[in-house]
Amino acid sequence: MDSDSPPKSPAKLTVYFMYAVCAFVWGTGWYAIRLCVSDGGYPVFGGAALRYTVAALALGLMVPLFPKAFGGLKRNQVLWLLLAGTFNAAAIALLYWGEKSISGGLASVLTAASPIMVAVLAFFTKTERITSGTIAGFCLALTGIAMIFGERLVISPNHVVSMVSILGAALFFALTNFTVKVKAKDVKPMQSSVFFFVSMSLIFWLASPCDGPAMPWPPPAAPTYALLYLGIAGSAVAFPAFFYVLRHSSLTFASTLAFVHPVIALLTDSMFEHEFMLTMSAYSGMSVVLVGVILSMVSNKSIGFERKRAVVAARFDS
Secondary structure, eight states: OOTTTOOOOOOHHHHHHHHHHHHHHHHHHHHHHHHHHHSSSSHHHHHHHHHHHHHHHHTTGGGGGGOOOGOOOHHHHHHHHHHHHHHHHHHHHHHHHHHTSSHHHHOOOOHHGGHHHHHHHHHHHHEEEEEEEEHHHHHHHHOOOOOOHHHHOOOOOOHHHHHHHHHHHHHHHHHHHHHHHHSSSSSSSHHHHHHHHHHHHHHHHHHGGOOOSSSSSSSOOHHHHHHHHIIIIIIIHHHHHHHHHHHHHHHHHHTHHHHHHHHHHHHHHHHHHHTOOOOHHHHHHHHHHHHHHHHHHHOOOTTTHHHHHHHHHHHOOO
């Protein structure tokens, strides 16, 4: 094979599989976050610091097993990854703080605003072309989110600040995805994850003295299990999977994960939150969300676009 030939494009099935991994792990992770920082659990910054330290260690152990997953980095790529990690740390901090007062399901519904923010960024920066089918899918998914939101949300003074905090997290998630996709798109997924985990753990350890409550000792059982799940499955497994999706598909497609999270998070709440009951309106809303996501997937032609662009470049250079 010619060494100058363009890289092989990943099968769509692989991209969809990685997408499904992220959807399930992060969808169930909302309840795990709530459990981790609930009363008797871990403080916000300390809990996040432990989570990403565990993730960095878990991924570090995989380095000898996947030597080709790591390579050289340019200085500007390192700087952009560090900036993206800072954005993500801000998002996680706001998310953890917000979930001390509201359920994981409601928090996931609020973060569904993130793809809209990403689409706005992509449109105004001309990063990607937004098709009419994608816009229709977004609108349909937002309609489903609104149905769920209206069914579950009971506004109270104690929840307003937490909800604003979650919306702030959605904005920082959008900035994270945009930065990685546009400025560090050529970095390998596992390598991007390592930078994220190391930078985020350092940020949270530095911020941990600002926590009100101290680290619990001995470690509480349920919050600790939740923390380990978040560190290993929610970070060491899901982040490389997400960066794989982000690298081999469009920014818009990858962002539709925020529409799937509420469905899985609400189902998780229905199983583990004793006072949480789903009504027919909630089920209807989740169905509309899924139809909207499927429409966005079918309309999106950008999966594997790196391959097409590489082929064109190779022909031009020849």
